[in-house]
Amino acid sequence: MSNEPVFVRHPRTRQYVYNPHNQVGRALIVIAPIVAIGVLYSLYTSWHWSEGELRTAVHQAADTLNARPRYANDATPQEGMIRDAVKETGAGPGHGLKIRGDGTVGYTIATEDTATAFCMRLTLIPVNPTSAYPAALERHHVTATVVEGACPQA
Template sequence: MNDEAVFIRHARTRQYVYNSRNPVGRALIVIAPIVAIGVLYSLYSSWHWSEGELRTAVYQAAGTLNAKPHYASRATSQEDLVRNAVLDTGTGPGHGLSVQGNGVAGYRISTENTGTVFCMRLILTPVASGAPFPAALERHHVIATVTEGSC
């Protein structure tokens, strides 16, 4: 058994440091930086979109949009509808998403962390309803198609 302490005071700074003469201190000298690097990598990956996360989120969003009617106006851009559908998938960090475009050309979906770009095109078909909603905000069946590449 080693009688050396795990922590000792540094001679000049008087701060506690790992004692390299103790086996536990030596192990901590090696393990502490490895753990710190792992934590930093984990934080980095949770704050940045990956190519796979973006691809999964865009295709899931298209499926969600196709699944049920949505309240929308055919006269205005559907950027918010597309952005919310992508973010509602829960894939990716939830920030840094860029959705740009219009209904005619499609919506360009990208992030600042990835080089991949997706194009989502929407076709809105009105749903006949007896509800007293204004004509500008009707329920529409959405047909969303996704292609890889810019619109």
């Protein structure tokens, strides 16, 4: 081990820098950029959707929607219900999801980060069709189906 310090002042800027004449300083010169690149890559991947994350999230969201009756209405858009189901899956960064469409042709689910889009179609069937309450206040069985590709334009 040398007697050189790990950090020395730079002669022009007077800031502390790693000392290349010290073994630890040399190691830090090599290791610090590698660690920084790893951290930046990790941050990038945690903030952007991958194709696999989107595929998993959409299919798990369909399973979640199919699992139990929900308060829903055929006449109102279901983007919020789909968005909540995708968020429940925990897949992906949780932001940047784009849901467009309507109940007649389905909802196209995509992100800016991926080239793939998915079409989710929802079918709502009242739990108790003979109820005296209006259908808007009733729970519905939701049948969600997913196919790869954008939904056709209406």
